[in-house]
Amino acid sequence: MKMNGIGHPQIIGHPHGHGLGKIIDYNENPYIVIWEVTRACQLKCVHCRADAQTEADPRELSTKEGLNLIDQIYEMNNPMLVFTGGDCMMREDLFELADYAVKKGMRVSMTPSATANVTKEKMARAKEVGLSRWGFSLDGPTPEIHDHFRGTPGSFDLTLEKIKYLNELNMPLQINTVISRYNYDHLEEMAKLVGEMKAVMWYIFLLVPTGRGQLEACITPAEHEKVFRWLYELSKTAPYDIKTTAAQHYRRVVLQQKMRENKIDKSDIKYEDTMTMDQSKMIDGLKRAPKGVNDGNGFAFVSHIGDVFPSGLLPLTGGNIRETPLAEIYRESKVFKDLRQPDNYKGKCGVCEYRTICGGSRSRTYAVTGDYMESEPFCVYIPLAMRSKDTTATV
Numbered sequence: 489m490k491m492n493g494i495g496h497p498q499i500i501g502h503p504h505g506h507g508l509g510k511i512i513d514y515n516e517n518p519y520i521v522i523w524e525v526t527r528a529c530q531l532k533c534v535h536c537r538a539d540a541q542t543e544a545d546p547r548e549l550s551t552k553e554g555l556n557l558i559d560q561i562y563e564m565n566n567p568m569l570v571f572t573g574g575d576c577m578m579r580e581d582l583f584e585l586a587d588y589a590v591k592k593g594m595r596v597s598m599t600p601s602a603t604a605n606v607t608k609e610k611m612a613r614a615k616e617v618g619l620s621r622w623g624f625s626l627d628g629p630t631p632e633i634h635d636h637f638r639g640t641p642g643s644f645d646l647t648l649e650k651i652k653y654l655n656e657l658n659m660p661l662q663i664n665t666v667i668s669r670y671n672y673d674h675l676e677e678m679a680k681l682v683g684e685m686k687a688v689m690w691y692i693f694l695l696v697p698t699g700r701g702q703l704e705a706c707i708t709p710a711e712h713e714k715v716f717r718w719l720y721e722l723s724k725t726a727p728y729d730i731k732t733t734a735a736q737h738y739r740r741v742v743l744q745q746k747m748r749e750n751k752i753d754k755s756d757i758k759y760e761d762t763m764t765m766d767q768s769k770m771i772d773g774l775k776r777a778p779k780g781v782n783d784g785n786g787f788a789f790v791s792h793i794g795d796v797f798p799s800g801l802l803p804l805t806g807g808n809i810r811e812t813p814l815a816e817i818y819r820e821s822k823v824f825k826d827l828r829q830p831d832n833y834k835g836k837c838g839v840c841e842y843r844t845i846c847g848g849s850r851s852r853t854y855a856v857t858g859d860y861m862e863s864e865p866f867c868v869y870i871p872l873a874m875r876s877k878d879t880t881a882t883v
Contacts (some may be wrong), residue, residue, distance in 0.1 A: 492567035492803055494543065495496060495667055501686055506716050507769070508623065509841070512565060512567075512786065513829060514642065514780060514781075514785050514786040514817065515828055516564075516565070516819060517564040517565040517815075518564065518567045518569060518786050518787055518788045518817075519567055519568065519781050519786040519787065520567055520568040520569075520570065520781070520786065520788075521561050521564075521567050521569055521570070521787075521788050521789075521790065521814075522570045522572055522787075522788070522789045522790070522800060523550075523554075523557065523561075523569065523570070523571055523572065523789075523790045524572050524573060524574065524789070524790065524791050524792045524800065525548075525571050525573060525574075525576050525579045525582065525585070525792065526530060526544050526548055526573050526574045526575070526576060526578055526579045527548075527552070527573065527574040528543055528544040528545075528546070528573065528574045528575060528578040528579075529573055529574040529575040529601055530576065537863065540838050543608045544578065544579070545792055545793065547791065547792075547793045548579075548792045549794055550586070550797065551581045551584065551585070552697065552811070553794070553809075554581070554585050554854040555588055557590060557594070557673045557794075557809060557814065558585065558589045558594070558788065559592075560813060560814040560815065561594075561807070562589075562592050562594055563815070564814065564815055564818070566593065566594060566595075567617065568594075568595045568596075568597065569594050569595065569596050569597070569599070570597040570598065570601045571585070571586065572594075572597070572599040572800070572841075573597070573599065573600075573601070574601075574607065574792070575600060575601035576598050576599060576604060577600040577601065577603070577610065578605060583613055583614070583617055586598070586614075586617050586619060587617050587618075588629070588848055590617055590618040590619070592883070594616075595619070596619055597619070598614070598619065598622075599623075599664075599858070600622075600649040600696070601625070602624045602625065602643060602646055602650050603658060604612045604646075608653040608655075609651055609859025611654060611657055611659065612657060614659075614807075615641070615659055621660045621661075621662055621688070621689075622654055622659050622660075622661065622662070622663030622693065622838070623645050623661060623663060623664055623687075623689070623868070624650055624651060624661075624662075624663060624664070624665045625638070625647070625663075625665070625666070626644075626647055626681070626685075627665055627666050627670070627671055627675035628644070628667060628671045628674060628677075628680075628781050629674055629678050629680075629681045630674075631644035632643070633647060633670060633674060634647070636670065636879075637666070637668075637670050637671070638828075641671070642868055644833045645655070648685075651685055655727075657684065660688045660689075661685060661686060661687045661688060662687060662689040662690075662691055663685060663687045663691065664686065664691040664693065665678060665681050665690065665691070665692055665693065666693045666695055666696065667684075667692060667693065667694055667707065668695040668704045668705045668706060668707065669706065669707060670705065670706070672707050672711060672715075675715070679726065681721055682726075682728060683726065686816070687728045688728055688729065689728055689729040689730070689731060689817075690726070690728050690729070690730050690731070691731050691732075692715075692719065692730065692731065692732045692735065693732070693733050693734055693735075694706075694707075694712065694715075694732065694733070694734045694735040694849070695707075695733065695854075695868075696734050696801045696849065696851045696852045696855055697852070697855045697856065698801050698803065698851065698855045703855075703856065706866070707722075707726070707730065707866070708731075708866075709866040709868045710827070712735070712737070712866050712867070712868075712869055713741070713868050716735070716737070716738045716741040716742075717741060717745070720741060720742055720745050721730070728833055732851060733788070733881070734801065734849045734851060735849065736846045736847055736848055736849055736864070737842075737846050737848060737849075737864060737869065738843075739842070739845050739846045740842045740846050742871060743842070743845075760838050768852055773842060776839070778870070780844055780845060780847075782827065782849075783798040783799035783801070783802045783822060783827055783849070783850040783860075784798030784799070784824045784828060784829050784849050784850065785830075785847075786826030787796075788814070788818050788824075789801060790792060790809065791805075793808070794808045794809040795808050796806075796808065796809060796814060796817045796818070796821075798823055798824060798827050798850065798851075798860075799850070799851045801852075801855070802850055802851040802854050802860060803855070804823045805823075805866055806818070806821030806822070806823050806856040806870055807819055807821055807822050817867045823860070826860070826861060827850055827860065830843040830844055831843070832861060833847065833861055833862075833863065834859070834861050834862050834863060835861075835862060835863035835864040836863050836869075836870065836871050836874055837853075837864055837867075838863075838869075839871050839874060840871035840873075841871055841872055841873070842869075842871075847864075848863065848867055849864055849866075852864065853865060
């Protein structure tokens with residue numbers, strides 16, 4: 489069983505591309521770019537980042553602007569590209585855009601919603617274009633939990649129907665789950681269901697209180713830690729891969745558990761300064777995803793109207809592609825440059841020995857504190873530099 493690191497939900501994935509295995513300087517280019525192609529969506533998810541609407545915004549980037557954006561993204565060392573929404577399936581030129589990107593040699597993914605818009609024909613079209621993985625959101629093991637979370641009666645049954653179509657097309661399945669107060673007590677059931685659905689990956693998202701996602705729906709810091717340790721143990725036996733997002737401190741937990749199990753030599757980890765990305769590569773279980781990716785650091789989000797954010801969950805724009813090239817925004821805007829300086833994080837995150845491979849969720853930090861450079865508010869770990877001041881630290 490291999491364990492992935494942290495990233496953004498990648499639903500339909502093109503496995504080939506020029507970017508695989510290359511070294512990326514995150515000060516210059518991102519590892520992944522998310523493009524919110526539309527905010528139109530038929531669902532009413534209680535956690536929706538985009539506060540999606542039923543109709544498309546007339547200010548959406550046009551097809552021509554979209555193709556130009558794809559060119560700009562490609563020129564930034566060909567990072568991964570994800571089409572998201574809203575529901576990206578509600579954009580009429582979606583497959584034209586995807587086909588254009590795939591033919592350039594880009595690794596392309598999508599995040600469609602499980603609605604009537606997702607037909608078997610569209611799934612087949614996606615496979616023809618060259619997108620080889622499709623995933624659906626499933627946020628509870630029962631219709632009562634999932635449908636409440638998605639704000640749409642019948643969504644659970646519809647999702648299972650779409651999964652059946654997917655299996656008939658022999659396309660790998662990825663299931664995405666937002667962990668929150670609504671389903672925290674049902675994770676064991678969810679893990680079993682993910683296996684029964686023959687998923688190749690379970691993508692776990694830890695709720696960030698932004699958009700429609702509210703703070704009271706988030707699990708506690710201690711519960712985050714419990715979930716991370718549970719996921720680590722699950723990864724040893726689960727028939728699918730596990731990947732997380734908005735949970736950068738899960739990386740720390742994996743490294744700590746590996747050290748407890750003597751699967752790495754503690755002497756190889758130089759704590760007196762900070763654990764480096766090269767050192768983290770020694771640890772089995774964190775090899776697939778790059779170790780420093782965080783909001784604005786190897787990551788960029790382009791909105792439906794061209795605004796560029798460090799993340800779809802961190803609503804501070806660095807500029808708009810209709811006015812400024814994407815590369816200039818990513819490389820030169822203040823918010824992006826700030827986020828690429830983990831040594832300047834405040835509080836315990838700024839002195840934590842894991843700061844260059846974790847750094848905490850900058851989106852959650854901003855949502856809770858109003859300052860994207862503050863400490864991750866849902867992390868219980870006390871760094872070694874502060875340990876003498878607090879003998880009750882989590883280690």
